[in-house]
Amino acid sequence: xxxxxxxxxxxxxxxxxxxxxxxxxxxxxxxxxxxxxxxxxxxxxxxxxxxxxxxxxxxxxxxxxxxxxxxxxxxxxxxxxxxxxxxxxxxxxxxxxxxxxxxxxxxxxxxxxxxxxxxxxxxxxxx
Amino acid sequence: xxxxxxxxxxxxxxxxxxxxxxxxxxxxxxxxxxxxxxxxxxxxxxxxxxxxxxxxxxxxxxxxxxxxxxxxxxxxxxxxxxxxxxxxxxxxxxxxxxxxxxxxxxxxxxxxxxxxxxxxxxxxxxxxxxxxxxxxxxxxxx
Numbered sequence: 535x536x537x538x539x540x541x542x543x544x545x546x547x548x549x550x551x552x553x554x555x556x557x558x559x560x561x562x563x564x565x566x567x568x569x570x571x572x573x574x575x576x577x578x579x580x581x582x583x584x585x586x587x588x589x590x591x592x593x594x595x596x597x598x599x600x601x602x603x604x605x606x607x608x609x610x611x612x613x614x615x616x617x618x619x620x621x622x623x624x625x626x627x628x629x630x631x632x633x634x635x636x637x638x639x640x641x642x643x644x645x646x647x648x649x650x651x652x653x654x655x656x657x658x659x660x661x
Numbered sequence: 662x663x664x665x666x667x668x669x670x671x672x673x674x675x676x677x678x679x680x681x682x683x684x685x686x687x688x689x690x691x692x693x694x695x696x697x698x699x700x701x702x703x704x705x706x707x708x709x710x711x712x713x714x715x716x717x718x719x720x721x722x723x724x725x726x727x728x729x730x731x732x733x734x735x736x737x738x739x740x741x742x743x744x745x746x747x748x749x750x751x752x753x754x755x756x757x758x759x760x761x762x763x764x765x766x767x768x769x770x771x772x773x774x775x776x777x778x779x780x781x782x783x784x785x786x787x788x789x790x791x792x793x794x795x796x797x798x799x800x801x802x803x
Contacts, residue, residue, distance in 0.1 A: 552694065575691045575731060578706060582698040594705070594750070604748040 536660045541588075545653055548583040552576055562650035572647075584652070590659045597655055598647065599625040603640055614638040622646075628654035677802035680781055683739025684798045685732045689790070692728035706731075708755040710767075725795065729764075729788045730756045732797035737766055737784060740799040741775045748775060756786065764788050766799070776801070
């Protein structure tokens with residue numbers, strides 16, 4: 535049985551160390567890029583830290599999916615299409631797509647990466 | 662990559678025409694943190710050439726050198742119109758400094774397909790660094 539508070543504590547630790555932010559900033563709804571200031575290199579650091587902390591292997595595109603925004607079937611006129619949303623639902627089952635669906639602009643995509651989403655993903659990996 | 666005549670694009674015959682540009686900046690400290698994860702994990706990001714390249718004087722620290730390579734990769738991704746998570750994989754863009762000091766870009770897989778789609782015949786990459794940051798600018802020419 536996964537100890538959820540222990541998992542969340544470890545995730546907080548990983549994010550604090552990777553991003554150099556205060557622990558108080560790590561709240562479930564915090565967006566990894568816009569609120570915590572992560573850059574692409576930080577995403578790699580986060581993935582590697584999570585792997586070490588939990589003894590898991592995060593497959594490429596597992597936590598941060600690839601090739602969605604570059605696919606014309608999934609993006610039209612700067613917005614993720616209904617088909618793209620369906621694809622996101624499959625590839626990002628741990629993300630909360632509700633608000634993104636209302637305003638699916640590509641520029642809002644990074645808002646899907648939140649502390650809560652990472653927490654759910656790690657919990658799902660740990661079974 | 663060789664350069665092609667681009668008169669059909671409105672350029673001067675024999676002179677390459679810039680198609681797109683991409684730039685990136687990387688904190689050396691971020692790279693230093695990434696290096697602590699060890700070579701097996703770094704192999705998921707860097708090509709063997711990037712990991713083994715000396716990239717200039719031996720005194721150039723590994724974090725500085727790989728920060729330059731990382732900034733170079735990201736700049737190329739952006740010039741290809743594909744930012745982070747939008748297409749090419751990390752190792753499909755290899756960026757290595759030649760003994761002469763130029764930065765050589767090698768593309769494979771999705772990155773190479775994207776270059777062809779864009780009609781680019783060459784890529785120029787410029788990289789600079791301070792103690793704190795590495796910056797890179799890539800220009801695709803048609």
